[in-house]
Amino acid sequence: MTSPGQPLVEFRGVEKRYSADARAAVTRLDLTVERGEFLTLLGPSGSGKTTTLMMLAGFEAPSAGDILLEGKSLADRPPYKRNMGVVFQNYALFPHMSVAENLAFPLGVRKIKGAAAKEKVDAALALVRLDGLGDRRPDALSGGQRQRVALARALIFEPDLVLMDEPLGALDRQLREHLQAEIKRIQRALSLTIVYVTHDQGEALTLSDRIAVFADGSIQQIGSPEQIYDYPSNAFVAGFVGENNMLSATVVTRQDRQCTIRLPGGQILHAVATGDIAAGDDVVAAIRPEHVQTGDNQPSRCNTLDARIGELVYHGDHSRIRAELDGGGSLVIRTPSRDGIAVSDRLPIGWCSDRCFAFPVPDITGVSTGNRI
Amino acid sequence: MPGSHARSAAPRRWWAFALVAPLLLFLLASFVLPVLLMLSRAVTDRELHTVWPESAAALRQWDGRGLPPDALAHEVARDMITARQAGTLNRVANRLNYDMVGSRSLLYGTADMLLSGVPGDSVAALARIDPRWGQPGIWAAMRHADGPFTSHYLLAALDRRLDNDDRVISVAPEQAVFANIYLRTFKISALVALFCVILGYPIAYLLASLPDRKANPLLILVLLPFWTSALVRTAAWAVLLQTNGVVNHALQNIGLIDAPVQLIYNRLGVYIAMTHVLLPFLILPLYGVMKGISPVAMRAASSLGATPLRAFLKVYLPQTLPGVAAGAIIVFTLALGYYVTPALVGGGADQMISASIAFYTNQSLNWGMAAALSLLLLVPLLLMLFAGRTLARTVPA
Incomplete structure (x- = not known):
């Protein structure tokens, strides 16, 4: 049978x-x-x-x-x-x-x-x-x-x-x-x-x-x-399943699964490389709101950025922040605490490089690129 | 707040009533009232009551056994003379003639004799003018017509009449026509409804299952004849079905028949033309019901293991039954009252009750009879509509 x-x-x-x-x-x-x-x-x-x-x-x-x-x-x-x-x-x-x-x-x-x-x-x-x-x-x-x-x-x-x-x-x-x-x-x-x-x-x-x-x-x-x-395998999956910040970036270097990318504001980030991206390619970098850490209490991060709080929404058990990056672009952060932060404050943020993925720019319709709070 | 809601509801109700009032009054005055007045003629008897008021009153006093007292005969003789002079004897004579053939000549003959001075102040005196005055028949006829109400017309519509002792008896077999015509009317209507269901169901199904883009042109083909006058369509059938018509030629050319067949001026022609004329009345409501049936239910039945035939019989068909019932009732109802089509494409033995009603309305001017025949068509019809409504309520749409 x-x-x-x-x-x-x-x-x-x-x-x-x-x-x-x-x-x-x-x-x-x-x-x-x-x-x-x-x-x-x-x-x-x-x-x-x-x-x-x-x-x-x-x-x-x-x-x-x-x-x-x-x-x-x-x-x-x-x-x-x-x-x-x-x-x-x-x-x-x-x-x-x-x-x-x-x-x-x-x-x-x-x-x-x-x-x-x-x-x-x-x-x-x-x-x-x-x-x-x-x-x-x-x-x-x-x-x-x-x-x-x-x-x-x-x-x-x-x-x-x-x-x-x-x-x-x-x-x-x-x-x-x-x-x-x-x-x-x-x-x-x-x-x-x-x-x-x-x-x-x-x-x-x-x-x-x-x-x-x-x-x-x-x-x-x-x-x-x-x-x-x-471990989403492309930008569509990253954007469709769960919530993701999608940042436009350019590849600086790539070694196997690791790469460094540059944001429009000049910031250099480490990310996981996917697909056949190579130095000089345009990519989208995906980072989930809950994986972004804030303040100085950031244990194991290797990407650090300086941002300004553009918007702050209180949700009870957590708060959501729209952080504006220097040189354009913004990302949404989900954080359990809201102590001592206010709109327009400067805020150091960061995340582990294995939480950030660099994907080839998608040709699939329906990928959200706007970061809604 | 409930209080303010109740306060605002009352003026709104008045408004609603005021808005429909013109139509309501128009319908009452132009439709409901005339229909009721017409139907009331089936049970009222006004001729003797208005032309011979004294005789009618005296007739009502009489116990009706055997021959009347001489006083009543004298009253009748006086009224006969008055009516003959006033020119109104005609109305009474016609009315009595419905009950007893020959009454007309009897009344005119007797009235003329009385006018010429022959005495008529007793039953015996009248019997000397015409022996029929000495028999109970004419007196019973007058008593039956003394008004203001009568069962004469309704009984006649059922092929019954009252005998001289007021017992309901059947009319002579050669006069018993209406029961036959009613049966024929109901049979033709039921068969036409059945043919419409058989022919219309597949068309409605096709219309409902095609995408709108393809269904709409087909729907126009259904609606186009629907918008055309029934008279025109019936006349067209007369052209098609006649002995040297298109249908006979076509059948001969393809070798199905050797000589032309009689397709018209018989029952077959009535069935063909009426089914065609009434078909849209079945297709349209059925189409509406079928459109409302979710196609997913058929997929569900299929996924549950039902073959297409079983899915159709157990899932689709039962859901269309309210539409079939609605369409069939409409067709049946319309067919019951059909007049033009049987008149044009049917033979003498294919005429329906509406032809008799038309005859009594237009030709013999016996409106009491026309009203009685209409009433006997209307009552079973209303009963059936009521039954249909109850049936439709038990089947969820």
Whole structure:
């Protein structure tokens, strides 16, 4: 049957064009999904993540390449023979059926009826903590409850794989966080394999075992949340996942993974070199607001700069500072203390060189370069 | 604050009422009132009541058994003379003729004899002028017409009448036509509604599933005939379907038939033309309902393992039923009252109840009968609309 170590799903050179002369929605896609993992496809709208998911579910056909499930091509298998549970953004519950009838629908298709079906429906309702709501119509449920029903319906027939297309996109923040925890709990309890699409990087970091960051129809980086957050592989990932200050700079010297760069104001910084940048190239330097240290109490930094406080916003547990650099440019700093600092003060700042990345100037649309406070 | 809210709500309600008042009054005066007045003729009897007030009052006093007392006969004879001289006997004669054929000549003959001095002050005296005065029939007819209310027209619309002892009996078989016409009307309407569903459902589905760019030109093709007069479209069908028409020629040319078939002036022509004329009334509401159905639900059904056929039958079709019901009820309702199309493309045996109503309204001027026939069309229709509404409420849209 399945050889050990074989991935559950494999995308091989998949490409999708909606018409022959259109720009590719997905291009050169190679991706594997391992059994039992929570893989998130993260990216802005139009990045190809949903198209990828829809090709996996069978609602779109790849223009080139192949998708394999347990080593077998899915090319000629229609959606209803793929045995994948899909959770849609707008729930896609059947409005003319009760909650229990919605849940029993995939069971009826599989010839599970009567007491056996009822038992499974009750268990599914208990799993998503909706016991006793089986007789309700979907329109008598709240948004969060509807999404729980959609989740239960996608799980009740024990699919090989669960696909979720921005399932929490229509819910408010509090409910979203609550359901994130719920999804994670259920995934662990049932050892589910989940492919999850979202544009919310916070959600991706919280839930995932691995994240594939999409932009312009291809994967920019794939790895664990820590890898993605701490070691972004290009400027797009650095700007899209978490918050980053993006400074324009020019490479002065490069040695392997190390380089020195010059800011427009003449300041020289040490940074981690990425890609094939060389001396004289224009780059963007990325540094996260929480990695910038302030004041004289800076233990292990090797980049130091002099800045002026342009703006100061109090957030309760932390403060955010917009520091204006001499010679132009500014960066946002997140600091736990706000003692003894005021707008227009001079402020020495600095950071460790392994926290600062020099990336080639991106040609991807949607990279934010403005530093908002 | 609730208090100020309540204070401000009252003037707003008056404003709203004032805004709709002109239309409301217009509708009341030009539609509701005339309809009610017309329908009231189905149950009122005014001829004897107004032309022969004394006789009508005396008839109401009489117990109705056998022959009347001589005093009543004398009253009737006096009223007959007065009415003959005033030229109003016509109205009474026509009314009594509905109940008893031959009443008209009986009244005119008797009135002329009375005018020439023949006595008529008792039943026996009148019977000497015409023996029919000595039989209960004419007296029962007069009693049935003594007003101000009558069951005559409604019973007649049901092929029933009152006999001389006020029992409801069936009319003679050769006069029993309306039950047949009603059945025919309901059958044609139901079949036309069914044909519209069968033909219209796929079109509505196509319109709803195409992208707007492609659906809009097709929608125009549906709307264009919708905006064209039904009379014009029916006339066009008459041209197409006649013995030497386009359809017969085409069928002959492709070898399906050897000789022209009768496509018009029979039931087939009525079905073809009415289905075509009424089709947009099914397509448009159904299209509206289908547009509101989320296409994602079908994808969800597919992902849950349902084949396309099963997904359609279990997920899509049930959600379209309110639209099918709405469209079918509209088509059925309109078909019930159809007049022009059956009149132009149907034969004598294909006429619907509206043709009878038109006959009584325009030709025989028996408005009581026209009103009764209309009422018997309206009441089942209202019941069905009510049932349809209740049904639609149980199916969530």
